[in-house]
Amino acid sequence: MYKLLKKDGNARRGELTTVHGTVQTPVFMNVGTVGAIKGAVSTEDLESIGTQIELSNTYHLHVRPGDEVIKKMGGLHKFMSWNKPILTDSGGFQVFSLAGLRKIKEEGVYFNSHIDGRKIFMGPEQSMQIQSNIASTIAMAFDECPSSVAERSYIEASVARTTRWLKRCKDEMARLNALPDTINKHQMLFGINQGGVYSDIRIEHAKVIREMDLDGYAVGGLAVGESHEEMYRVLDDVVPYLPEDKPIYLMGVGTPENILEGVDRGVDFFDCVYPARNGRHGNAYTNHGKMNLLNAKYELDDRPIEEGCQCPACRRYSRAYIRHLLKAKEMLALRLMVTHNLYFYNTMMSEIRDAIDADRFKEYKKAKIEGMRAGEE
Amino acid sequence: MYKLLKKDGNARRGELTTVHGTVQTPVFMNVGTVGAIKGAVSTEDLESIGTQIELSNTYHLHVRPGDEVIKKMGGLHKFMSWNKPILTDSGGFQVFSLAGLRKIKEEGVYFNSHIDGRKIFMGPEQSMQIQSNIASTIAMAFDECPSSVAERSYIEASVARTTRWLKRCKDEMARLNALPDTINKHQMLFGINQGGVYSDIRIEHAKVIREMDLDGYAVGGLAVGESHEEMYRVLDDVVPYLPEDKPIYLMGVGTPENILEGVDRGVDFFDCVYPARNGRHGNAYTNHGKMNLLNAKYELDDRPIEEGCQCPACRRYSRAYIRHLLKAKEMLALRLMVTHNLYFYNTMMSEIRDAIDADRFKEYKKAKIEGMRAGEE
Numbered sequence: 001m002y003k004l005l006k007k008d009g010n011a012r013r014g015e016l017t018t019v020h021g022t023v024q025t026p027v028f029m030n031v032g033t034v035g036a037i038k039g040a041v042s043t044e045d046l047e048s049i050g051t052q053i054e055l056s057n058t059y060h061l062h063v064r065p066g067d068e069v070i071k072k073m074g075g076l077h078k079f080m081s082w083n084k085p086i087l088t089d090s091g092g093f094q095v096f097s098l099a100g101l102r103k104i105k106e107e108g109v110y111f112n113s114h115i116d117g118r119k120i121f122m123g124p125e126q127s128m129q130i131q132s133n134i135a136s137t138i139a140m141a142f143d144e145c146p147s148s149v150a151e152r153s154y155i156e157a158s159v160a161r162t163t164r165w166l167k168r169c170k171d172e173m174a175r176l177n178a179l180p181d182t183i184n185k186h187q188m189l190f191g192i193n194q195g196g197v198y199s200d201i202r203i204e205h206a207k208v209i210r211e212m213d214l215d216g217y218a219v220g221g222l223a224v225g226e227s228h229e230e231m232y233r234v235l236d237d238v239v240p241y242l243p244e245d246k247p248i249y250l251m252g253v254g255t256p257e258n259i260l261e262g263v264d265r266g267v268d269f270f271d272c273v274y275p276a277r278n279g280r281h282g283n284a285y286t287n288h289g290k291m292n293l294l295n296a297k298y299e300l301d302d303r304p305i306e307e308g309c310q311c312p313a314c315r316r317y318s319r320a321y322i323r324h325l326l327k328a329k330e331m332l333a334l335r336l337m338v339t340h341n342l343y344f345y346n347t348m349m350s351e352i353r354d355a356i357d358a359d360r361f362k363e364y365k366k367a368k369i370e371g372m373r374a375g376e377e
Numbered sequence: 378m379y380k381l382l383k384k385d386g387n388a389r390r391g392e393l394t395t396v397h398g399t400v401q402t403p404v405f406m407n408v409g410t411v412g413a414i415k416g417a418v419s420t421e422d423l424e425s426i427g428t429q430i431e432l433s434n435t436y437h438l439h440v441r442p443g444d445e446v447i448k449k450m451g452g453l454h455k456f457m458s459w460n461k462p463i464l465t466d467s468g469g470f471q472v473f474s475l476a477g478l479r480k481i482k483e484e485g486v487y488f489n490s491h492i493d494g495r496k497i498f499m500g501p502e503q504s505m506q507i508q509s510n511i512a513s514t515i516a517m518a519f520d521e522c523p524s525s526v527a528e529r530s531y532i533e534a535s536v537a538r539t540t541r542w543l544k545r546c547k548d549e550m551a552r553l554n555a556l557p558d559t560i561n562k563h564q565m566l567f568g569i570n571q572g573g574v575y576s577d578i579r580i581e582h583a584k585v586i587r588e589m590d591l592d593g594y595a596v597g598g599l600a601v602g603e604s605h606e607e608m609y610r611v612l613d614d615v616v617p618y619l620p621e622d623k624p625i626y627l628m629g630v631g632t633p634e635n636i637l638e639g640v641d642r643g644v645d646f647f648d649c650v651y652p653a654r655n656g657r658h659g660n661a662y663t664n665h666g667k668m669n670l671l672n673a674k675y676e677l678d679d680r681p682i683e684e685g686c687q688c689p690a691c692r693r694y695s696r697a698y699i700r701h702l703l704k705a706k707e708m709l710a711l712r713l714m715v716t717h718n719l720y721f722y723n724t725m726m727s728e729i730r731d732a733i734d735a736d737r738f739k740e741y742k743k744a745k746i747e748g749m750r751a752g753e754e
Contacts, residue, residue: 035698069676
């Protein structure tokens with residue numbers, strides 16, 4: 001149940017109440033692909049850095065350990081020891097990007113597991129069943145995610161099929177939530193708006209899916225090839241056609257600046273692998289832009305990554321030490337980097353919420369972006 | 378300053394007071410080779426699992442980040458954020474086992490760095506200088522560590538040189554501790570007894586080095602090729618010739634059973650990479666023997682690694698979850714495994730100390746070994 005608390009321009013301050021607790025929005029979801037955050041970050045760590053909601057990947061969990069295993073273990077919350085909300089994607093994106101895709105048909109998608117090559121079929125019903133077994137708080141609809149810059153004719157046909165699939169997802173989720181042995185009988189379903197960079201297709205699609213009265217709406221298929229400016233234009237065009245009383249989720253986005261621009265256009269939920277991936281490559285996010293700890297100038301630098309930062313890495317360890325660990329390929333380096341970066345993202349979202357509450361989001365956004373751009377290495 | 382508190386048979390209960398705090402013995406040192414524990418275990422974690430003293434490797438720190446860097450950063454304690462005692466080895470063992478050894482001469486050892494191949498010379502003076510820069514609590518003497526089963530004639534010549542090197546170490550350490558810019562002016566020096574499996578050589582060597590009145594004495598060159606029974610025999614033979622008022626350290630040992638046997642023969646300090654290395658391979662230490670979490674029978678096992686264990690892994694995560702993370706090669710698996718194993722070792726040492734205090738070490742040892750043997754997978 002989403003409640004819009006207030007608006008500041010198009011930026012929205014809200015809260016989503018779920019069976020696993022309430023999420024204050026806008027929010028950044030921390031990505032734990034296989035039911036664990038990359039970089040040896042534990043769920044205890046997540047609690048200590050202000051994580052409100054975790055995202056796991058349905059495809060990965062389906063192939064290993066298997067969603068049936070997770071169901072037998074009482075669902076993903078119990079399995080990974082995390083009692084706050086979890087969102088699962090539909091599995092579709094990974095099938096298209098990671099697995100050996102064989103064929104898209106009306107009934108669903110045929111592909112090969114990236115683990116053992118075994119043939120798998122996944123359609124809307126299968127995706128819902130898997131997510132129901134995982135028992136996430138929020139399930140995502142099964143859609144096709146074509147390249148955002150694909151041909152118009154391809155996108156049109158794909159979006160029409162995604163709409164047909166969405167109806168099947170909704171029906172299947174209703175059926176599953178009513179079954180006696182379903183773990184989370186209040187599992188939410190978010191629909192996904194598609195249409196590439198073609199705003200008219202996106203708007204038509206938004207009009208159709210908003211009528212389906214889903215628990216939330218995502219804008220999918222962006223940040224996969226088009227420019228940032230095109231992504232912002234699509235958001236400008238399509239978000240007004242999504243229902244104001246439902247949460248809006250911009251999938252797979254992005255940099256801190258992308259998120260600020262998304263919030264400015266009415267987006268509530270974000271997720272991205274950047275904090276973890278950049279951390280693993282020695283890149284730390286700060287209010288003065290990204291810095292690369294592998295840089296020789298940090299060899300004798302006894303300051304924390306960011307002065308004043310209250311994350312577990314900055315409270316205790318120096319740039320020089322983390323740089324040494326990165327160069328020695330010591331795992332603790334990755335844990336400290338990822339922890340810092342997730343803390344940076346989570347803290348920025350908290351600042352964003354405070355700024356909207358205080359009707360000063362535009363000033364906050366401008367100052368934050370200028371600060372980050374000024375110091376970018 | 379070592380204080381022998383009481384004996385129970387040959388098992389010794391003592392404490393070593395240092396400038397970085399007091400260590401209750403017998404103790405197991407947790408190994409943090411490059412200034413960090415393998416498996417992304419942080420110094421905060423070490424504090425939470427009862428670690429009293431950490432061991433780092435001089436050779437590794439000398440080649441990266443460089444002991445001069447560590448000195449500029451205020452010493453290893455400050456660099457890695459650990460304020461309890463640290464023991465550094467001499468660098469000799471790694472030179473002989475890991476680096477590209479070129480030549481052993483009277484003045485020291487010529488070798489190539491395993492990082493960049495650069496030629497390095499290390500003799501007793503260099504080892505002391507490096508360890509003084511690192512500013513560990515306890516420095517180890519620079520010795521040769523030949524195979525324990527090498528020819529008698531080789532061992533004899535090697536031990537004689539190790540004795541000459543030990544005198545140079547002691548002189549150099551005294552000089553360094555008196556320098557105005559030395560970080561730890563109370564750095565302790567432990568000598569190392571060598572002699573392979575030849576007890577008469579070991580005893581003669583022990584008689585010589587005990588006269589040098591060092592801060593502690595190690596038995597080195599064991600657990601590198603000989604059987605466990607030979608190792609125990611050597612300890613039976615040589616420990617009585619080491620001074621009772623100094624701590625005794627059995628280097629690089631070993632399994633829980635090895636440690637119990639070592640304590641039973643008067644040893645106070647131990648170190649070993651097994652808890653970390655076994656953890657990385659899915660092997661967990663328990664009171665019922667080692668278990669391998671990769672075993673299929675743990676797929677749906679919702680119990681902790683060891684029921685009743687109070688380590689951060691067992692308090693929160695199941696065998697099934699850790700097994701999944703191990704199979705997915707997720708870094709968190711290694712952190713949880715290593716944390717559990719170090720906690721097991723640290724807890725066993727605490728139990729050993731309690732047993733000696735209560736004059737029931739023999740019973741404790743017997744029950745512990747029987748329990749571990751009974752359940753070993």
